Every structure is written in C-alpha cells, then in structure tokens.
Amino acid sequence: MSDKRQRLPHSPVPYLFIAPQILIVLIFFFWPAAQALYLSFMLEDPWGLSSQFVGFENYRILFNDPEYLGTFVFTMVYSALVSFFSLAIALLLAVKANNIVRGQSPYRVLLTWVYAIAPAVAGITAYFIFNRQVGVLSGLFNDLGWDFAPETDGFDASVMLILVSVWKQIPVNFVFFLAGLQGIPKSIREAAHIDCENPQRRFWTITFPLLAPTAFFLLVINVTYAFFETFGLIDTLTQGRPGGSTTTLVYKVYQDGFLGADLGLSSAQSVVLMLLVLALTVVQFRFIERKIHY
Amino acid sequence: MGALTLTSIEKTYPNGHRAVKGLSLDIEPGEFVVLVGPSGCGKSTILRSIAGLESLTGGEIHIGDRRVDTEPPAKRDIAMVFQNYALYPHMTVYKNLAYGLKNRGVEATEIDRKVREAADLLQINDYLDRKPQQLSGGQRQRVAMGRAIVRDPQLFLFDEPLSNLDAKLRAHMRLEIKKLQRKLSATSIFVTHDQVEAMTLADRIVVLNGGEIEQVGTPRDVYHRPASLFVASFMGAPAMNFFSTRVDGGDLVLTDGQRLTLPAEQRPALNGVTDITLGVRPEQIAVTETVRDGLVTFDVGMGEELGVSQLLHGQVADAEVVLNLPKFERHDEPQLGLSWPEDAWHLFDSRSGQRL
Ligand SMILES: Nc1ncnc2c1ncn2[C@@H]1O[C@H](COP(=O)(O)OP(=O)(O)OP(=O)(O)O)[C@@H](O)[C@H]1O
Ligand SMILES: [Mg+2]
Numbered sequence: 135m136s137d138k139r140q141r142l143p144h145s146p147v148p149y150l151f152i153a154p155q156i157l158i159v160l161i162f163f164f165w166p167a168a169q170a171l172y173l174s175f176m177l178e179d180p181w182g183l184s185s186q187f188v189g190f191e192n193y194r195i196l197f198n199d200p201e202y203l204g205t206f207v208f209t210m211v212y213s214a215l216v217s218f219f220s221l222a223i224a225l226l227l228a229v230k231a232n233n234i235v236r237g238q239s240p241y242r243v244l245l246t247w248v249y250a251i252a253p254a255v256a257g258i259t260a261y262f263i264f265n266r267q268v269g270v271l272s273g274l275f276n277d278l279g280w281d282f283a284p285e286t287d288g289f290d291a292s293v294m295l296i297l298v299s300v301w302k303q304i305p306v307n308f309v310f311f312l313a314g315l316q317g318i319p320k321s322i323r324e325a326a327h328i329d330c331e332n333p334q335r336r337f338w339t340i341t342f343p344l345l346a347p348t349a350f351f352l353l354v355i356n357v358t359y360a361f362f363e364t365f366g367l368i369d370t371l372t373q374g375r376p377g378g379s380t381t382t383l384v385y386k387v388y389q390d391g392f393l394g395a396d397l398g399l400s401s402a403q404s405v406v407l408m409l410l411v412l413a414l415t416v417v418q419f420r421f422i423e424r425k426i427h428y
Numbered sequence: 429m430g431a432l433t434l435t436s437i438e439k440t441y442p443n444g445h446r447a448v449k450g451l452s453l454d455i456e457p458g459e460f461v462v463l464v465g466p467s468g469c470g471k472s473t474i475l476r477s478i479a480g481l482e483s484l485t486g487g488e489i490h491i492g493d494r495r496v497d498t499e500p501p502a503k504r505d506i507a508m509v510f511q512n513y514a515l516y517p518h519m520t521v522y523k524n525l526a527y528g529l530k531n532r533g534v535e536a537t538e539i540d541r542k543v544r545e546a547a548d549l550l551q552i553n554d555y556l557d558r559k560p561q562q563l564s565g566g567q568r569q570r571v572a573m574g575r576a577i578v579r580d581p582q583l584f585l586f587d588e589p590l591s592n593l594d595a596k597l598r599a600h601m602r603l604e605i606k607k608l609q610r611k612l613s614a615t616s617i618f619v620t621h622d623q624v625e626a627m628t629l630a631d632r633i634v635v636l637n638g639g640e641i642e643q644v645g646t647p648r649d650v651y652h653r654p655a656s657l658f659v660a661s662f663m664g665a666p667a668m669n670f671f672s673t674r675v676d677g678g679d680l681v682l683t684d685g686q687r688l689t690l691p692a693e694q695r696p697a698l699n700g701v702t703d704i705t706l707g708v709r710p711e712q713i714a715v716t717e718t719v720r721d722g723l724v725t726f727d728v729g730m731g732e733e734l735g736v737s738q739l740l741h742g743q744v745a746d747a748e749v750v751l752n753l754p755k756f757e758r759h760d761e762p763q764l765g766l767s768w769p770e771d772a773w774h775l776f777d778s779r780s781g782q783r784l
C-alpha cells in the first residue's frame with residue numbers, strides 16, 4: 135500500500151504570516167528581558183553615561199534589603215487575597231445571576247461594565263471614594279468607629295488597595311464564570327437535582343468541579359493581574375505609601391529604576407520577578423491543572 | 429391507590445403556553461406506561477413535572493399515597509433516565525452510580541454492594557473506573573440505566589432514552605429495558621415518539637395530542653381500536669388509509685360515487701351520523717387483479733420494496749392510498765380491485781374525529 139497521507143507542499147508563506155507575531159515577542163519581550171538580565175549585573179551611574187560589571191552585587195544588595203523582603207511579602211499576601219476574593223465574589227455573583235429567571239441581562243450588564251474602566255481611572259475614582267474629607271466609604275468606616283487613615287496607616291492603605299483591586303477584577307471573573315455555568319448542560323444540573331437535595335452540596339460536587347477549568351484559567355489570569363496590572367491602581371491610589379507598605383514588586387521595579395534611577399538594582403528585581411512568575415506558573419500548571427477534569 | 433396518580437395536572441409555561449391541559453392518569457404498581465405523541469405534545473413536560481423539574485400550575489401528583497407535587501425532585505423517590513444520559517462527566521462510572529446513594533446517607537459498604545449489583549445486572553462491571561467520555565453510546569446508556577436502578581426508586585422515568593442510539597442498538601436496548609423492567613417489576617413511564625418502541629414496551633400506551641390524552645389502552649387496543657382519527661393516523665406505519673364517505677342507506681359512498689356495503693354489525697354504530705371517515709390499515713387490504721363489482725377501484729401508482737413486503741401507492745377516489753402487500757408481483761394493470769375483511773373497517777365521525 136502506498137502512503138496515502140496528504141502532504142502539504144512546504145511554502146514560506148506561513149512563516150510570513152507568523153513573522154509579525156514573532157517579531158513582537160522578540161522586540162517587546164525577549165530583548166527587554168535580555169537587557170534586564172544584562173543590566174542586573176552592571177552598576178550604572180544615574181545619567182547612564184558609564185557602567186561597570188559588578189557580578190551578583192545587585193542581587194546581594196537586594197536580598198539583604200529588609201524593605202525588599204517587606205515588598206515581597208506584601209506582594210504575595212496582596213496577590214493571594216485579591217485573587218481569592220475577586221474569584222470567590224465573582225463566582226457567587228455568577229451563580230446567583232445564573233439562577234435569575236427574569237431580568238438577567240440588565241443585572242449582567244451592571245456587573246460587567248466596571249471592566250470597561252481603565253485602572254488609572256478606577257484608581258482616581260477610588261481615591262475620591264476613600265478620601266478623608268469627601269469620601270463616602272471613608273465616612274462610613276469612620277461612622278462605624280474605624281479611624282480609617284490610608285495616608286498614614288499601612289493596614290488601612292492595604293485594605294483600600296485590596297478592595298479596589300478586587301472590585302476592578304470581579305467583572306472579568308464574573309463574565310467567565312457565568313459563561314462557564316451556562317456551559318454546564320441543563321440535563322446534568324437536573325440529574326443532580328434528582329440525586330442530591332442539598333444545594334450547597336450539589337454546588338461543590340457537581341457545579342464546581344465542572345467549572346474548575348474556568349476557575350483554573352481565571353486563577354492564572356488573576357495572579358497575573360494582581361502582580362502586574364494593578365500598577366495603575368497603585369500609582370494613582372497610594373504610590374506605595376505609607377512608607378512602602380503598599381508597594382508591590384512591580385511597583386518597586388518602577389520606583390527604583392525610574393524614580394530612583396538605580397537601573398542595575400531595578401533590573402535585578404525584574405529578573406527575580408520574572409523567575410517568580412515563571413515558578414508560579416509552573417506550579418499552577420503542574421499541581422493544580424492535573425486535578426482538573428476537562 | 430395506584431403507584432402514581434395524576435389528578436388534572438396543568439402546566440402553563442411562563443410565556444403563556446399551555447403545554448398540559450388538565451390530564452389525569454392512574455398507574456398500577458409494576459406497570460410500564462408509554463407516553464407517545466407528536467413532537468411538542470407535552471410528553472417531556474408531563475414527565476418533568478412528575479420528576480419535579482417543572483412545577484405544576486394546577487392539579488396534584490401522588491406517588492403511592494404521598495402527595496409529591498410540592499416536594500423537591502430528590503424527595504420524590506423517582507429516578508430519571510435522560511435522552512443524552514446526563515452522566516456526570518467528572519466522575520467515574522462507579523461514582524456516577526454511587527452519587528445519589530451517597531447523598532442519601534447510605535453506608536459505604538451498602539453503596540458498594542448496590543453499585544456492584546447494578547453493574548452486574550447491566551454488564552458494566554468492566555467500566556466502573558472509566559469516565560463517561562471513555563464509553564460508547566450504548567455503554568453510557570447502560571450507565572444511565574444503572575444510575576436509576578441502584579437507587580431502587582418507586583418510579584422510573586425515561587425521556588426518549590434510546591433516541592441517540594443507532595437502529596440496531598436501539599432494538600437491542602429496547603429489549604433489555606423491557607426485560608429489566610419485568611425483572612425488577614419497576615413502575616415506569618417511558619416517553620417516546622417512536623411508535624415501535626411504544627408498541628413493544630408498553631403495558632399501556634397513552635397517546636397524547638396537544639397536551640391532552642387522546643387514548644389510553646393496551647398496545648393492541650390502541651392499534652386495533654383507535655379511539656380517534658388522530659390515534660388511528662398516528663399509530664401504525666405506514667399510516668392507516670382514510671376515505672371520506674357519505675352514508676346512503678346501508679352503503680358508504682366515496683367521493684367518486686363508488687359504493688361500499690357496510691358489514692351488518694357496523695351499521696348500528698353509525699347512530700345517525702352521515703359524514704363518515706372510513707379507515708383501513710394498509711396491511712389489511714387485499715388486491716384482486718380484476719376490477720369487479722363490490723371491489724374498490726384502485727389506480728396503481730408507485731411501488732416500494734421493503735423486503736418482507738411491498739408498499740404499493742396509488743389512489744382511490746382521488747385520495748392517496750397505500751397498500752402493504754406481503755406478496756405482490758407487479759404487472760402493468762392501471763387499476764386493481766381492493767377488498768378487506770369485516771374486522772378491518774374503522775369508522776370515524778368526520779366532524780368530531782371520534783370513533784363510532
Ligand atoms: N420552558 C418552556 N417555556 C415555554 N414553552 C415550553 C417550554 N418547554 C416546552 N415548551 C413548549 O411546550 C410544549 C410541549 O413541550 P414538550 O417538551 O413537553 O414536548 P414533547 O412532547 O416532549 O416534544 P418532543 O417529542 O419534541 O420532545 C411545546 O410546544 C414546547 O414548545
Ligand atoms: Mg421531549
């Protein structure tokens with residue numbers, strides 16, 4: 135028997151089609167990454183006129199800096215809380231929205247359009263909401279007996295930042311969760327109704343496992359969001375104040391590199407950040423994805 | 429008190445559609461009842477209302493002597509087999525079977541015993557550790573049955589469970605379901621729009637039309653004594669032939685003036701009705717090659733070979749007629765004479781559609 139498999143003639147055209155994408159990745163990702171790696175071994179003067187190879191000096195300084203450790207811990211806690219709450223609240227809202235029979239669409243639109251707000255705008259809006267003099271929420275907290283002072287109190291500032299970050303991320307998660315819920319066949323939900331009386335139990339044994347692929351995807355997205363995309367919020371809301379207590383790793387890269395003009399140190403930080411994100415992603419795919427049924 | 433009693437149940441959907449219009453039915457313990465009817469007649473709605481997946485807008489449902497129409501589905505002690513099986517894709521076959529028991533607080537050893545027993549019965553022991561995607565359609569069908577059987581419910585509900593299978597497997601599973609139902613003497617309601625399934629499975633057939641019952645009866649009853657034109661035309665393939673006639677003395681006159689002499693024992697049934705639709709099943713009509721007095725003249729049209737028999741299409745008095753003939757050699761006669769035995773006459777009132 136002859137080989138009946140269809141052989142496509144090789145042509146250079148497909149390579150042309152993917153060339154722009156590859157170029158973009160090369161220029162905007164690999165090149166800066168390589169630059170950062172290179173710079174992290176250099177000591178450069180603030181004007182960028184001269185530089186000198188210093189080996190692991192930048193990393194040594196970094197790891198011995200208690201402030202960096204603080205930033206690291208804050209970033210981890212902050213990302214974990216933001217991811218958890220934005221996922222949990224969005225899931226709750228999506229489940230409720232999915233059960234609504236009438237008026238589902240206005241409800242969905244209301245929950246979704248926060249997504250259309252740019253982070254910086256959200257930050258400024260939140261700035262007013264939490265403002266000491268005119269802020270609505272600030273006033274509410276004060277009325278409840280909480281002397282809310284994000285300008286001076288690190289904890290209050292963190293709470294504010296987390297609230298705003300969660301609020302900003304809920305719509306994305308909501309949309310995906312709702313789509314995921316609606317992708318569960320009606321007959322499976324009905325079979326579960328016959329097999330299990332308790333709604334909570336039904337949710338955790340049937341609905342949630344079937345939503346797990348969505349939830350996993352969103353977890354990756356949310357961690358990335360908390361790490362990187364919250365930059366705009368932090369920059370408009372706290373600028374890392376008070377005393378660096380709301381500085382995330384990304385924000386610190388910016389502060390040290392652009393404001394502090396210590397390119398070497400800042401580059402070392404981005405290399406660490408890169409490795410961290412890489413490690414997190416590997417962990418997520420390795421250990422969590424495996425438990426998921428697709 | 430029967431196993432299931434429906435008392436004037438009504439279902440009007442929120443969009444105002446009245447899908448079930450005051451339907452009452454009594455089902456005996458161990459009985460296999462089949463609901464048939466054309467698409468959209470409310471079969472699924474009735475079944476889903478019994479299961480509790482739709483709420484009634486009127487009437488009552490009793491299982492045994494419990495009133496269940498206000499209970500949630502899990503409390504009604506019913507099991508349902510869905511058309512697309514609705515197996516839980518993230519659970520193994522074993523867990524699919526065990527799930528309902530586990531949620532009812534049955535002990536693990538007891539669950540294991542029941543699951544294995546059901547698996548034995550359905551010959552699915554080899555797949556217990558597989559996920560549903562790793563099974564063929566027929567195997568999934570068995571698992572779906574297993575999930576119903578393990579719970580040993582008071583009532584089994586089937587919503588077209590065989591319609592996703594190919595013809596051969598369907599015939600096979602049909603027999604299996606019947607055997608199983610006999611063995612477990614499980615009270616069952618089976619929805620289908622396939623009349624062969626209905627005829628073969630049912631102890632009693634319920635023919636539905638537009639949310640109402642047209643006829644309830646044994647398969648034989650429904651086939652041999654259809655209560656209305658609707659039932660007569662719905663049950664049987666090819667469908668019954670109908671002729672519109674007028675009564676003239678003891679004769680029925682076809683639209684082209686041919687006269688048929690009504691058998692003596694049918695005459696009292698007429699009861700003064702003058703517009704009669706005469707129904708005759710295709711397989712009860714015999715042909716004679718010559719056209720004679722006393723025979724109905726048939727204009728021969730297309731023939732179709734079925735293997736066991738032949739279908740011969742044609743016309744009688746401008747109405748389409750089909751004959752189902754076990755042995756027929758085609759010649760070139762343009763016309764044939766038709767006759768049928770006395771028990772083949774089905775008389776219906778043309779106006780009301782009811783049997784006379
Ligand atoms: N959720 C609903 N809302 C409004 N109308 C509905 C709804 N579900 C079904 N119907 C209507 O009710 C009628 C009966 O539907 P049902 O599903 O019971 O039909 P069926 O006899 O099972 O048909 P099929 O053989 O096609 O499955 C149909 O006219 C259908 O359009
Ligand atoms: Mg249906």
